[in-house]
Amino acid sequence: MAQPSALVHFSGHQHLRNRLVLSILSGKHVRIDKIRSEDKNPGLRDYEISLLRLLEKVTNGTVIEISVTGTTILLKPGIVSGGTLQHDCTLSRGIGYFLEPVIMLAPFAKKPLNITLKGITTEEHDLSADILRTVTLPHLQLFGVSEGLELRIKRRGAAPGGGGEVQFLCPIVKQVKTLNFVEPGKVKRIRGVAHAVRVNPQFSNRMIEASRSILNRYIPDIYLYSDVYKGDESGKSPGYALTLLAETTTSAIYCSEAIAEPGVAPEDIGLKATRALLTEVEKGGCVDQKHQTFILLMMVLGSEDVGRCRMGEPTPKTIQFLRDVREFFATSFKIVSADLSDPDCFQLLYSCYGTGYINANRTLA
Incomplete structure (x- = not known):
């Protein structure tokens, strides 16, 4: 008992x-x-x-x-055992709903994880496979999990039919590094992926052109990539989406995404994603809102030292997560304004003393 x-x-x-x-x-x-x-x-x-x-x-x-x-x-x-696994996700939520918790657990497994998930790769309520690949995994690298870390999008699957498939590979670590990330830096480049499945391939180009009409005013280093999947690789339902990310001089990443809606032109989807990205950049910090809880969890599991990270205001989900962390790990965060001299500064400095979490599950080679 x-x-x-x-x-x-x-x-x-x-x-x-x-x-x-x-x-x-x-x-x-x-x-x-x-x-x-x-x-x-x-x-x-x-x-x-x-x-x-x-x-x-x-x-x-x-x-x-x-x-x-x-x-x-x-x-x-x-x-956490890890190993080679396969799982068919339900079509009521995207693959991101299932993969996010797995990414949090995978570094602390007994064996390196190689998991294939099937379902919907891009969905409005959950992180898409593109954001997990281009933003979430680089965040995991901040904590020393890098060699062999990969997310492959084998097939794309839009709602409601799905048919997508992704493969996630993750190495194991003895312990994650302590994070000290307090300089957001300036945005130096913007990258993006536009994909269209089972619709006119021109839709992805139309999203890119609409997005560029705004982004070209800010910086010259912009590369938006049109990702085309055909046949079986394009899933079972039509759909298209634009995923954008802005990277700063200190490797902070902000991301946004917009997904096809009935009766909405591809240009409007492109503009929606672009405005969402600019909103994230305005909020600032070193981590965007979608990844606050992920970073805070890894900070708690860090070595027995003080970890610090600068972020925007916490979302309601983040606030509840901080309370839950205190229940499970008895760890509290110190949260202060990132710039005490500026009363208009909405960014906060989160710091905590790591628990020194050791991966006792891993098998020694």
Whole structure:
């Protein structure tokens, strides 16, 4: 039986992924109840159950108990095992929903992870495969996880039919490095990927031209790439999207994305992504809003030293994540204004003392 002190208790379906990841990394049992208990259709959704099945595959010895109504789950974490795996994601959420927690766990596995996920590669609610490849993985490299780290997009799959496929390769580490990232720098280049599947290939060029009409006013180093997939590689449904990222002189990365909507011209999708990118750049910091929780988690797991990172204002998801980290790891962050002399500065300096998390699962070569 778990000791009462080793059981962490939450209510509601929000922040489910982060809480499951924290449970597995900390080794503490977690109980989550009242999952949509007031809803007409109570309990876990199909994508949440699929995520639980995926975590069972990635780990060894994990026990997940789901109540009859599906409104309560109890997770007793095992060890992160890694290895070669495959998982078919449900089509109600994008692959990013499933891959984000896996990326957080993978460096602490027993063996290097090689996982193939099938489903929707680009979806409005979750990070797309492009953002995970071009932004999330470089952020992981900041913590010393680099050699052999790769995300391959084998096939693209738009909603609702999916048909996409990505392969994620991740090495294991003994310990992640302490982060000290406080200089955002100036934007030096902008990169982007426009893709169109099962629609006119010109759509991607039209998105690129619309985006360039704004971006060309700022800096000359802009390269927007048109990614064309044909036949089986283009999935089962038509769709198109534009993913943009801006990189600064200190390797800070800001990203944005816009996805095809019914009745909206490709030009408007291109402009939407571009304006979202400029909004992210304006907020500043060294990490964009989409990756705040990811960076904060890695800072907590860093070596026993003070890690520091400059970011914009925390999102509601980030605020809850900071509370959850305190529950699982008893680690609190010190958060102060990044520039005390400027009352209009909205950027904050996050610092914490790393827990010195050691990957005890890994097999020594």
